[in-house]
Amino acid sequence: MEVVVGRSTRSTPPGRKRLLITLSVVLSFLLGTPLWWKSTEVYRSPLPFAAIETHANQVASLALALPCDLHVIFVALPIPPKEEDQQHLQVVVDQIQQQISIILAHKEQFNSSESCASGFQVHVTLDAENVCLRSRSAAGDQQNNKVAKFWPCGLATVDSDLQELLLESSSDDDNLLDEFFWSFSKGEYLATGGCYTVVLFDEDLLNIFSNEKLGEATVVEVGNQVNPISKEGKGKRRRRVVGKYRHAWMLGPELGILSFGRDAASDIADLAVMYFSHGGRLSGKDVVVEDKEESMPLSADGKAILSFSLLNAEPSDWIFDWAFEEVEQRFLQPLVEALWPFAHLFVESQVLYYTPKAVQSHWDAALQSHVVPFKQLPFFVNANEWHLDSSSAAAGRSKLLHFAIYVPAAKECPLHLQLSTGRISQTNGFTSPGWGGIIVWNPPGCLGSSTDNSTGHQLSTKELEPLIGVVVAQLRTLFGLPPTVLDDSKTDTFGVPATARGFADWEVDVLLRRRAVMDVHASASTLASLSRLVSSLPNMVIMDEIGDQVTSSLTAAKAAREHAISGAYHATADAARKARGLAEAAFFQPSIMSLLYFPAEHQLAIYTPFFVPVLLHMLVAVIKESSRYRRERRSYLRGLQNQD
């Protein structure tokens, strides 16, 4: 081999042996890289990222909304059936529909999550003694087997009980009337929610009733006097009563099918939107502006524990016990059952002793009581001494709602809470959002001579009843409803209090709608966060369990959406709760934590000592060899040219 050194030429082509060796080393590295990559990979269960994103987008663009139906019934006397009645009903439907959309146009007032999907679908029935005429929409549904949702006809023909009840409209009778309607409609429409009925009684009809009655009954004490409607009818006031089920009724002028006007339509629309759709919170002008993301005191899986505690502040003065078992059975069990569609509540109780409050009260001579001022209330709860915790809540992620009944010591009895206005609180209790409620209960006769009753007293159910009333009101407040059903004399609207269950059916519907929408939203946002987290941390191990939970959550959310369209309230709430619960479970899966022990820095520290020196050598070799090969080849080519 003759080689000319320097810029001279060479006669033989340069050898490729060493270049090939170097390249084969590089190649083996390149071949090994996928193997290494695969073998050091962590297990990641494939998550349906696309589906999560679609779900999130769907929720963002088109919120889940449950449909509502409004069924308006005109009760009328026998009328000759006419052809144009059907058209007339349609006109009424349109009128009400229009009014509803006008009210809903001021939408910023409302919490959109609890609204019905696209307002109400209005149906009208004319229930005369001889005619039962339904508007086209109602009739159309009849063919779609949705007839069960509507009341049957025959209200006008039933019996005189109704008439009597209608004529005497004190609040007691409202309750009876409510029950009457309930039994009348019972079994005829589905009790799952979303279908509301307004029964209209025209003034004229009532007058006829009362005249009939006058005619029948011989003993009459000035009949009309007990009937305020006919009196107020002149003032064009309509009496509106919202029942504790899913119906309301209106008494007053212009409520006949013929005399029906825009004013009455607006009245009905107002009733439907304010109460059936939004829980009766927004009455008139005093709109409570709630924060948009109003949350319910429930855990992700829709559970909460109502923990009742009787706090004996100073047992050496007196010791009280309570008949809680009975209270629970009589008052709380119906409430728990009523809320079961959207909230699974559990009740537990305890009696605690030596639990002084954390704030000092002062004696107010004018009020003849010890007073805790309004601005001290946030410090009332004594977290050190009130051991309210529960071990059953610790096991899960349940929400705990405390209801503490505080029995003050003898030296601070009677104890009253002062409102910010300076008056004394009527309920003597307050709520703390997300925590629960506190009620101060003063033992009777504690101002008198110091009693030597250090032995146990038991608070009977009767004594506890007002307290439980306050508790129910507090619970309603915590769930975002007014403490009691509004009796608004300004608009002449009255509510029938749901004494047995604390929550009216239509209020449960409102809460259910809100909860279901929130659940679906929360599931979407949780899943979206999870997918962001997962994609931002490529080293994170993702167990199959997480993947399964995510998939089931998406399935449940989809089911919720489908159920919502078909108007199945309970199924929607169940599916939505499931979607949220599973999403949360996936997000809080403990196996995600293992990432903490295997950070990216470790990998760097482990691989650098190997890859840096080896790759350095390889790169240098490749560069040197290839540059040498090029140079030698050039000189060889030059040599060839020179030969030529």
Add this chain to the structure above:
Amino acid sequence: MRKLVSLFLALALVFHVIRVQSQRLTEEEEFSEDLLLRPLPDGKVLAHFLFTNLLPPVKSHGHHHHRLFPKAIYQLVQKYHIQQMELSFTQGRWDYQRWGALDPITSANAKPIGVELWAVFDVPKDKVDATWRNLTHALSGLFCASINFLESPAIVATPGLQRGVSGYLRYGALPREAVCTENLTPWLKLLPCRDKAGLTTLLERPRIYNGHYHSLRIHLKSGEFNKNGPEGGTSLRQSLTLVLKPSKSAVVPERLKSLHSNWSLYLLFKKSLVGKCPLASSSQVHLELEGSLVKGLQNHATTEFLFISLWFDVADESQIVDKLNVVDNPGYLLMNALPNRILKEIPKSEWEEEQSVHVPCLLLDFEVQDYSKAYPLNVGLSWRAPIAWVPRQGPFRVTRFLTGSGNERGSIAIVLKANSESYLRSCSKFTPENKDAQVCALDEGASGIDVTIFEMVPWYVRLYFHTLKVVLDGQQVALRDVAKWMRVSPSEDRKSPAVLEMQLQVPYNTSVISLTVEFDKGYLRIDEHPPDANRGFDLPSALFTFPQLQTARSYGFVNTTANAVFDQPFFQTLLEEQLVQIYSENLLVHLATPDFSMPYNVITFTMTVLALYFGSLLNVLRRRLGEEERLQAKTTGSQHAGKLMTLISKYFGKRSDSKHNVQTRTPLLKLVLIISVAAGIAIYYILGL
């Protein structure tokens, strides 16, 4: 003889009544508090607080509203279907020799150091482990302790034949767990009065944690999930057992100083009792005088002693028990309070009565409700004469230790030494001539003393059960000659501990029993070591029981023979027949502790070697020696020669004159250099490790 028979009948009646009483179902929730004080022979005082919370059966008395019973505990019972559970937090070691071992209080409350938990569940067999796991988590939340470490099945035993219970039993111990006020506070939270009123007001934290022994205990028993047995209520017993040394008082006479120190509630706790918990159905302080102490006092009293009592006038009749004035006698003076009643121990059996093996113990009861802020209860003893006494001891005392050295193997040795004081041995006195004296402390037909051993060893101490040797008084005996039964469950790595349960029967006159078993030390993974791995690993205490001995103790009024049955939970607790239990010490095993930075060192080292290998291989493969030599030849002496090479050639000195030599050697030199550097690094690393 007739007298004896009638006495026996009376006693039988008493026990019958007692049996009925112990199954008495409370109609209402009941809470009671008791404090037992007992002077100990070494001048310390045992203070045993017992709080009992009884709950009537749920089925007959409504379900879940409780006036006094702690909600948290009841929820545990309901959720995990607990039949029985006992949890103890202990600090300090019980001195069985000086403080006794045979009475119900000491036997039940002398617990191993750290946390001990056992529970009996009534759940399907496949759910027991999950239930146990959940329970440990719930308890660790409830008591602010790391009980949740007991969830790992590797340190939880399933005792087979111990305790004789119907449900599924799990046993676990954490010998390292430290006990502090953070455990006491949640324990107090379970009491209706917490530490606001009643006996708990005595619990001044600095005092009780400065004591010599401190054991916080919870015992839960529920009849609700008893499938076969009768439906029963739930009882929760919370006890705190303390051994305290009274703080110094100036009034101890010089000659007594070495023996006893005067004490009172105030001197023990820095507080006096000002009243009971208003929720407690009974609230009593009991002062127990051990039988042997009473005997010593009686002996002292027979000597001529004239003393004019300072506090009390002539002792009234009721204070004189067995010729001993319990309030004011030559041995001591009871200070600041007079007992509401005085009780005397009823001998357990006819034999005990006849042989008078024990002088009966005395119990002085004080009703806390009689005292107030103006007149607090501050009961105490002021010693007048040095009296030495020995508490009742079990038949054996126990030591356990490790033998062997190094990190590879060793053996566990258990030595039981006979207590000469134990009355169990009174049978060995019997002689062939006097056959009538065969009435024994033990059951008839028993041919020796039974000892049950329960030992649980974590898997990393690998016991070789075939090496188990039993030596009686220096004579090795075959295992089958002494073992009545034996149950061995070998350990499984990281899954279950080794459990050794056996019952030995040894002759009465045995004075030393020793057992040894060899083991290998296992290797733990690096992440299985605790943070301070160099400290070693604690092995839980072994438990010894003596099946022939029961600890029940009953009290009756002094001057009547029997018929006094006290249904307060305190006396019920004393009456419960339980086996005498003795725990051994914990053991500390050293395992080979790894250098925790080693994995990273190994990685770095291996990688460096690999990198060097790769680099040099590549260099060698592509090096062209001939070509380089020719290049070198062209540019000799010029700046092209590497500086290092010139240095080396200078170093090699004279021979570098010949340029040819240098040129052939340089690549070789380079290689040698690289290898030597690599070797240097390697050696450095190895030395560094």
